[in-house]
Amino acid sequence: MSALLIDVMKQPSRVRGLTPAQWDLLVRQARHANLLGRLHELLAQAGLIDAVLPQALVHLRSAGVMSGRQHVSVRFEVGKLRDTLRGLSTPLVLLKGAAYVAAGLPAALGRVFADVDILVPRSELSDAESALLLTGWISAVTDTYDQRYYREWMHELPAMRHMERGTALDVHHTILPPTARLHPDPALLFAAAVDLPDLPGVRVLAPPDMVLHSATHLFFDGENDNLLRDLSDLDLLLRHFAALPGFWPDLVARARALDLSVPLRLALRHTRGVLDTPVPDEVFAEVDAGRAQPLLDFIYTRMLQPAHSSAADSLTPLARRLLYLRGHWQRMPPPMLARHLLHKALFPPKVPHMPLPHAQEAAGQP
Amino acid sequence: MACSPQHQNRLTLPIVKVRELSAREIRQALRGPGLRLATGPFRCSMRSDIAEVGPELARLYAEHELVDDNAFVDFYVSVTSSGGLRRWIRPQALFNVDEVAPFTPLPRTQAVAMLEWGLNWCVTAYCHHTLVLHAASVARAGRAMILPAPPGSGKSTLCAALVHRGWRLLSDELTLVDYDGSRLAGTTRPVNLKNESIDVIARFAPEAVLSRPMHDTSKGTVALMAPPPQSVRAAAEPVAPAWVVLPRWRAGAPARLTPLEPGAAFMQLAENAMNYHLLGALGFESLGRLIDRCEAWQFEYGDLDEAIATLDALERGTA
Numbered sequence: 221m222s223a224l225l226i227d228v229m230k231q232p233s234r235v236r237g238l239t240p241a242q243w244d245l246l247v248r249q250a251r252h253a254n255l256l257g258r259l260h261e262l263l264a265q266a267g268l269i270d271a272v273l274p275q276a277l278v279h280l281r282s283a284g285v286m287s288g289r290q291h292v293s294v295r296f297e298v299g300k301l302r303d304t305l306r307g308l309s310t311p312l313v314l315l316k317g318a319a320y321v322a323a324g325l326p327a328a329l330g331r332v333f334a335d336v337d338i339l340v341p342r343s344e345l346s347d348a349e350s351a352l353l354l355t356g357w358i359s360a361v362t363d364t365y366d367q368r369y370y371r372e373w374m375h376e377l378p379a380m381r382h383m384e385r386g387t388a389l390d391v392h393h394t395i396l397p398p399t400a401r402l403h404p405d406p407a408l409l410f411a412a413a414v415d416l417p418d419l420p421g422v423r424v425l426a427p428p429d430m431v432l433h434s435a436t437h438l439f440f441d442g443e444n445d446n447l448l449r450d451l452s453d454l455d456l457l458l459r460h461f462a463a464l465p466g467f468w469p470d471l472v473a474r475a476r477a478l479d480l481s482v483p484l485r486l487a488l489r490h491t492r493g494v495l496d497t498p499v500p501d502e503v504f505a506e507v508d509a510g511r512a513q514p515l516l517d518f519i520y521t522r523m524l525q526p527a528h529s530s531a532a533d534s535l536t537p538l539a540r541r542l543l544y545l546r547g548h549w550q551r552m553p554p555p556m557l558a559r560h561l562l563h564k565a566l567f568p569p570k571v572p573h574m575p576l577p578h579a580q581e582a583a584g585q586p
Numbered sequence: 587m588a589c590s591p592q593h594q595n596r597l598t599l600p601i602v603k604v605r606e607l608s609a610r611e612i613r614q615a616l617r618g619p620g621l622r623l624a625t626g627p628f629r630c631s632m633r634s635d636i637a638e639v640g641p642e643l644a645r646l647y648a649e650h651e652l653v654d655d656n657a658f659v660d661f662y663v664s665v666t667s668s669g670g671l672r673r674w675i676r677p678q679a680l681f682n683v684d685e686v687a688p689f690t691p692l693p694r695t696q697a698v699a700m701l702e703w704g705l706n707w708c709v710t711a712y713c714h715h716t717l718v719l720h721a722a723s724v725a726r727a728g729r730a731m732i733l734p735a736p737p738g739s740g741k742s743t744l745c746a747a748l749v750h751r752g753w754r755l756l757s758d759e760l761t762l763v764d765y766d767g768s769r770l771a772g773t774t775r776p777v778n779l780k781n782e783s784i785d786v787i788a789r790f791a792p793e794a795v796l797s798r799p800m801h802d803t804s805k806g807t808v809a810l811m812a813p814p815p816q817s818v819r820a821a822a823e824p825v826a827p828a829w830v831v832l833p834r835w836r837a838g839a840p841a842r843l844t845p846l847e848p849g850a851a852f853m854q855l856a857e858n859a860m861n862y863h864l865l866g867a868l869g870f871e872s873l874g875r876l877i878d879r880c881e882a883w884q885f886e887y888g889d890l891d892e893a894i895a896t897l898d899a900l901e902r903g904t905a
Binding site: 239240241243244247248251252273275276277278279281282283285286289292528529 | 629655656657658659660662684685686712713714715716864865866868
């Protein structure tokens with residue numbers, strides 16, 4: 221089972237000669253994977269825009285515009301956040317998408333964002349929160365249970381939102397919940413973080429740490445919305461950093477030091493398996509990425525696909541449920557998990573709102 | 587060199603319109619692979635398991651052309667009845683765009699309106715390759731008039747009246763303008779009429795094809811009006827923007843056009859552009875190029891016949 225989108229990402233020249241019905245499918249899969257903007261940029265880089273069916277091109281362009289606009293916003297927010305958090309003892313450290321954009325990495329290519337993620341030392345978390353509140357960032361989580369859930373058990377503050385600009389912000393103090401089974405030491409991440417020459421006062425994680433965080437987020441964070449997009453981020457990071465001298469041995473050693481060898485093993489197994497990421501054979505063998513794990517393989521062969529019925533089989537719903545359970549299992553000891561799931565079953569979250577406030581008016585909904 | 591038989595088949599496939607389908611064929615398409623039709627620059631696939639939807643769509647989209655099964659489709663939309671107890675107690679309709687549900691369900695009696703609002707949502711969410719204005723637009727002889735206005739200004743009513751007096755309907759709600767400001771398009775889909783406007787248009791244009799009124803929607807009572815057949819037949823003809831007219835209905839007011847400064851017209855359009863901020867500098871430049879090509883007017887009116895005579899005169903250059 222291989223989705224058309226994945227075939228095209230591995231080999232963009234495959235778009236030559238696609239029929240209109242195949243373009244139709246490709247656009248739908250890419251939209252559902254949040255990869256339509258990236259597909260546009262990949263095809264543009266490969267000089268293949270002329271080969272795109274004109275009707276499909278408008279959708280690719282639209283997604284490219286959207287992602288370009290988000291990059292402008294992210295750069296703006298990064299500048300604002302740096303100024304707001306100037307009083308902390310450490311420079312601002314960006315994570316994930318915001319880091320890729322600020323550092324100008326290929327993993328920023330056509331990427332879209334739900335939020336900006338930053339890393340702050342735990343000891344300075346309340347200072348950071350106060351400074352953010354003073355500049356218009358408010359907690360988006362109002363439910364008392366959820367507030368406590370984040371503050372006591374999670375590796376981040378409850379999500380914040382800017383009152384005027386609507387941007388969402390996640391303030392992390394480490395990259396996995398303290399209750400999780402793996403225990404990466406955030407002090408190591410801060411110590412190795414690197415300055416951005418174009419953005420004084422702003423740092424991103426060192427290359428191996430950035431890869432390990434991306435892998436940890438994908439395989440251990442329990443957020444299952446953008447798995448293929450996250451795998452593509454990892455693929456672009458690995459291809460880019462592979463050119464650094466000593467990158468692969470550093471990556472393997474760093475994974476051991478941070479207690480993140482398991483996420484690394486899964487990352488190398490699945491980036492190579494799904495996106496043909498060039499991982500040296502000896503590295504692949506050293507982290508034991510060739511080892512089959514029937515349950516995880518069952519889950520990830522199905523979930524590392526575009527979230528669209530054209531890329532699903534009859535077992536995909538089961539795989540999704542198992543992944544949800546696994547995400548929680550990884551993050552909480554069993555009694556806490558039981559309590560959390562019971563609460564969520566008794567008080568299910570409210571129906572999500574419409575994504576675009578503007579669109580609501582045009583669509584005539586209240 | 588001979589074409590393959592399949593290829594020949596496709597080239598010679600006759601154009602089929604929705605009105606040529608039987609009620610049963612429409613029902614089967616809606617319940618099965620989707621009723622696939624062209625609306626202006628987009629192709630839509632519509633599905634529904636709700637019995638009332640088929641006959642309404644048959645009337646509202648009678649003149650629209652079907653697209654063949656192998657074509658690229660822009661929007662896959664459906665309105666379906668929600669399952670379980672909801673099937674019997676206060677039945678609801680759920681809107682989906684290609685497996686994603688962007689809104690909360692509505693009462694099932696509003697299913698057809700929901701489909702239209704959902705298609706508008708698709709344009710505002712997915713079409714940033716073009717400037718999307720929250721405005722009605724109509725055209726004559728290749729030149730378009732843009733009618734941006736807040737709800738309640740009578741824009742849909744004026745638009746519905748104009749398209750029954752020789753103007754071509756582009757859209758009553760969303761007008762698409764190329765970045766270079768030179769070309770304009772609408773989706774040529776049904777017009778949303780609200781409350782008193784429904785009777786006003788039924789009296790003004792007895793030939794207008796109206797859906798059954800849907801009561802207690804978020805906009806009050808709503809009825810959809812089919813685009814006139816000539817507008818649908820002309821949907822592929824390009825139009826260039828020529829006028830921006832800001833309509834305002836006031837009871838008993840004589841029809842009066844007042845020139846609008848380009849700067850003020852720009853601000854009015856910017857306020858009504860769905861993706862102006864998202865496009866950033868591109869939005870600013872596109873809107874500037876659009877305004878450069880248009881005459882801009884404020885327009886107050888109280889009577890539809892008089893309003894149309896005034897706008898006809900503007901079109902002929904004698905205003």
